[in-house]
Amino acid sequence: xxxxxxxxxxxxxxxxxxxxxxxxxxxxxxxxxxxxxxxxxxxxxxxxxxxxxxxxxxxxxxxxxxxxxxxxxxxxxxxxxxxxxxxxxxxxxxxxxxxxxxxxxxxxxxxxxxxxxxxxxxxxxxxxxxxxxxxxxxxxxxxxxxxxxxxxxxxxxxxxxxxxxxxxxxxxxxxxxxxxxxxxxxxxxxxxxxxxxxxxxxxxxxxxxxxxxxxxxxxxxxxxxxxxxxxxxxxxxxxxxxxxxxxxxxxxxxxxxxxxxxxxxxxxxxxxxxxxxxxxxxxxxxxxxxxxxxxxxxxxxxxxxxxxxxxxxxxxxxxxxxxxxxxxxxxxxxxxxxxxxxxxxxxxxxxxxxxxxxxxxxxxxxxxxxxxxxxxxxxxxxxxxxxxxxxxxxx
Amino acid sequence: xxxxxxxxxxxxxxxxxxxxxxxxxxxxxxxxxxxxxxxxxxxxxxxxxxxxxxxxxxxxxxxxxxxxxxxxxxxxxxxxxxxxxxxxxxxxxxxxxxxxxxxxxxxxxxxxxxxxxxxxxxxxxxxxxxxxxxxxxxxxxxxxxxxxxxxxxxxxxxxxxxxxxxxxxxxxxxxxxxxxxxxxxxxxxxxxxxxxxxxxxxxxxxxxxxxxxxxxxxxxxxxxxxxxxxxxxxxxxxxxxxxxxxxxxxxxxxxxxxxxxxxxxxxxxxxxxxxxxxxxxxxxxxxxxxxxxxxxxxxxxxxx
Ligand code: SF4
Numbered sequence: 261x262x263x264x265x266x267x268x269x270x271x272x273x274x275x276x277x278x279x280x281x282x283x284x285x286x287x288x289x290x291x292x293x294x295x296x297x298x299x300x301x302x303x304x305x306x307x308x309x310x311x312x313x314x315x316x317x318x319x320x321x322x323x324x325x326x327x328x329x330x331x332x333x334x335x336x337x338x339x340x341x342x343x344x345x346x347x348x349x350x351x352x353x354x355x356x357x358x359x360x361x362x363x364x365x366x367x368x369x370x371x372x373x374x375x376x377x378x379x380x381x382x383x384x385x386x387x388x389x390x391x392x393x394x395x396x397x398x399x400x401x402x403x404x405x406x407x408x409x410x411x412x413x414x415x416x417x418x419x420x421x422x423x424x425x426x427x428x429x430x431x432x433x434x435x436x437x438x439x440x441x442x443x444x445x446x447x448x449x450x451x452x453x454x455x456x457x458x459x460x461x462x463x464x465x466x467x468x469x470x471x472x473x474x475x476x477x478x479x480x481x482x483x484x485x486x487x488x489x490x491x492x493x494x495x496x497x498x499x500x501x502x503x504x505x506x507x508x509x510x511x512x513x514x515x516x517x518x519x520x521x522x523x524x525x526x527x528x529x530x531x532x533x534x535x536x537x538x539x540x541x542x543x544x545x546x547x548x549x550x551x552x553x554x555x556x557x558x559x560x561x562x563x564x565x566x567x568x569x570x571x572x573x574x575x576x577x578x579x580x581x582x583x584x585x586x587x588x589x590x591x592x593x594x595x596x597x598x599x600x601x602x603x604x605x606x607x608x609x610x611x612x613x614x615x616x617x618x619x620x621x622x623x624x625x626x627x628x629x630x631x632x633x634x635x636x637x638x639x640x641x642x643x644x645x646x647x648x649x650x651x652x653x654x655x
Numbered sequence: 656x657x658x659x660x661x662x663x664x665x666x667x668x669x670x671x672x673x674x675x676x677x678x679x680x681x682x683x684x685x686x687x688x689x690x691x692x693x694x695x696x697x698x699x700x701x702x703x704x705x706x707x708x709x710x711x712x713x714x715x716x717x718x719x720x721x722x723x724x725x726x727x728x729x730x731x732x733x734x735x736x737x738x739x740x741x742x743x744x745x746x747x748x749x750x751x752x753x754x755x756x757x758x759x760x761x762x763x764x765x766x767x768x769x770x771x772x773x774x775x776x777x778x779x780x781x782x783x784x785x786x787x788x789x790x791x792x793x794x795x796x797x798x799x800x801x802x803x804x805x806x807x808x809x810x811x812x813x814x815x816x817x818x819x820x821x822x823x824x825x826x827x828x829x830x831x832x833x834x835x836x837x838x839x840x841x842x843x844x845x846x847x848x849x850x851x852x853x854x855x856x857x858x859x860x861x862x863x864x865x866x867x868x869x870x871x872x873x874x875x876x877x878x879x880x881x882x883x884x885x886x887x888x889x890x891x892x893x894x895x896x897x898x899x900x901x902x903x904x905x906x907x908x909x910x911x912x913x914x915x916x917x918x919x920x921x922x923x924x925x926x927x928x929x930x931x932x933x934x935x936x937x938x939x940x941x942x943x944x945x946x947x948x949x950x951x952x953x954x955x956x957x958x959x
Contacts, residue, residue: 338711446677450670459667461700485693485709489701493708504762516730569705573698574667 267327267416268316272309274330283330284350285382286322300381321386324417332418333477339496343484344477347421348393348404351379352499389419394429397565398488398544399466401429402480421480425468436471442483444472449487460574462488462544462564491545491566498548498567506570509552512579519576525583527551533582534559537575538568541614545572595650597641604628604637657925658691658712659683661916662703662732663720663865665696672866673699675908676720682913682937686930689716689920697727703735707763715767716920720865720907722774722806723818724753737761738769750814751775751821755923768923773907773915774818774863776922780825785911785938787832787859790891790903794942797831801855805862805875808841816842819863832859840874847878850896857892857899865907872904911938 275281275288275295282288287298295307297315299322304315316323329350335341342352380388392405403422407414428436452458452465472483484492497503508530512523525533534557538547545568547561561568571579597605607628611617620627627633643649661680666672676694684692695706707715717736719728724746733741738758745756753771760767773779787802788794804826806819816839823837833855838846849860860879862871873885881889881902892899906912914934921927 335711339709340711443677443681457668457670459699485701490705490709493705497708514734516734517726572700573696573702577667577698 267323268313270331271316271323271326272312283326284322286319286326301383320416321382324415325382325386327415328417328419332415339493340477340481342496342499343481343492344404344419344421347395347402347480348385348389348419349378349380350385386417392422396426397484398462398491399426399464400424400484400487401426407474419477420473421475421477422471422473423475423480423483424471425466427468428471433471433473436469439470439472440474440479442472442475442479442486444470445483445486460543460572462491462566462568463542464540464544488544488566494569495566503548503567503569505548505550505567507549507552507555508557508571509555511549511571511576515576519580521583522576522579523583524587525579526586529582529586530579531557531559533575533579534561536613537578538562540564543568592653593650594653595641595648601637601641604633608634656690656712657714657716658693658710659689659916659920659925660693660695660706660710660715660717661720662695662706662717662736663697664727665699666868667698669868672868675866675905675912678908678910679720679913679916682910682934683916683930686917686927686933688917688925688927688930697731697735703732704737707736707760707765707767710765713765714925715765716770716923716925717767718770718916718919719772720916721772722863722865722907723814724748724750724772724775725814728753728772733758733769736767736769738767741769746771750817755919757923768920768925770919770923773912773919774865775821776915776918777825778915778918779863779906779912780822782909782911782915783822783861783863783906784826784831785942786861786903786906786909787901788942789909790859790861790901791857796859798833799855799857800832801834801836801853801858802826802832803836803838803846803849803852803858803860805838805840805846805860807864807870808839822863840870840878845878846875847880849879849900850898853898856897857901859901861906862904864905867905867908876902910941911935914938 271281271288275290280287280289285300287296289296293306295304295309295312297304297307297312299319302319304311307315329341329345333341333344337353345352385393389404389406392403395402395404401424404419405422407418407420424431424436448467448470449461450458451467453467458465466487475483481492494503509523512525515522530551534547537543538545538559538561540562543562544564545562545566546564548567549570550556611620611629617629620630622631624630625633641648661676663673663676665676673694673696676696680692680694683689691710691712693701693706693709695701695703697703701709717732719732721727729743737760739761740758741756746753748771753775755768755770758767758769759765783804787796787800791800804819804823807815809816816837819837819839823835826832827835834853836844836852838844838849838852840846844852846860849858860875862875864871876882876885876889879900879902880895881893881900889902891903892901911934914931917927917931917934921931
């Protein structure tokens, strides 16, 4: 990689302005005997300007790395910058660089590990960026890499980003639909594989078969904002220990209008609701909200990369339904069923709850949720009005 | 840096409900007037609750993509945005005069300019007229033509009728159309009897709704008598009781609506350069060019 003089000029200028510049292992200070330049592996002191330029030419990775982050990306302390640095395993906000190089520490569900996290120092990162550094964000696979060629508009050390579905990580690009406008992400995210609307953007039902290539850092963040809105902002807050979690009680009590009733949902129903809606199989966010500040729910919050800081609108809308349903009194019914028929009811509920209906083979009459089995049960046990022949038992 | 947030209702059931929001946001994006433009929703993501934190700008202009002042603009949006010192009195409005209020959101360190809804801005009058032009395909539409501005009515929001009447009166004063009437779905005068209220043979019916959905694509076409069954569609124009009715669904889908969004932010102090002219010029060349499609898109599903 050749180093353009513009990057050296910019760095020199910044050092003159700052007096002392430190970034990603690079330190450039101006003192009475000239310039002092340091990297973890080398150091110079007492340089005049010409010597400084020569020295900088000897450490091109540090120079272009500084230029990329300080000039192309910018935004110190922003979620955008932190996220893009995370993409290439760069240390974030002064977090320590881990040089143990222990393979791939950062795959799903490793929020804790991520915090301690295997980040890469500049030389190792530059080596890795040549081949591309992959990261997973929900069902998204992100590859950070250097641009293929340095041209007039492609500065040395400039990164680009490819974005695709994790299921397509190993698929040839030519076999995927290629896009370059981040706004296309809105359309891709609207329907699932069966053409059904996805009201919850973090449902694990994102379709595959597409790819965004050569995105700039800003475009990558924009695309992710459309796929998984606000996930970067909340992830960033969480890393800084600033995630503001709004628990169920507060959220429920705040509701007005037709949602006013949700705060009547009993605590145990909130538990069932979290178990039903916020599991990894239904939502890629990791539920951080609890019943109340000092009252945790037993339901597992999941292992998602990005936190859920408050019940979402879908859960609030469902809670309204459950609040109304839970206000009904329980009664005792008597109905005739064989043991197998009782088991079959359980199989039916499980199949619907797990979204397994489409997988049940036509002729698999051993499965209680098989359509013929369900139709047979209905033919046998329903009355002319289409209801189960159940009799309410008086106390 | 300044950002725009377009705050809309959205839907858990109908993916088309957010289309106008995205379309207007994109139009504003293309003018480059704001460093950041973000859509936010009550029923979709990003939720009102989380949108401001996704922005880097210190100055944020929030424009509700709603027709009238009321429950959503006065209670839900400010509450969900955590505009703690919000009070509807800050707008000093009797239902159609809201302009903007400047507040802080309690979870972020930013200045929020909370604007009135697009539906009550004066520029919306032009959008209604523009709608009549695009549905008839006639940039000079007016003479010998009646215009019906249709609203929901008072059962949901007492200010909803005010917004409809406000624009009706403004259009009437311009004297461009022979007759202008405000009609409603749930109160008198009712849109069902649209032909009773007009002498003109040609009547343009413009529903003052943000997005197409159940009301604009099912109820109104059937109530007006454009079709017996909305699923079979309708002609534009359609013959009803000796009148020709021109109908093309929610006014909020009209391209010029992006202009109202911008006007709201400009009133609140945003620096938008000549973005308004840019959008107007684009809309004008589109209308003059192909004369409008003159046909309703009838395939939108029901909203929730
Ligand atoms: S409330 Fe539950 S379902 Fe909704 S976004 Fe959070 S974790 Fe997902």
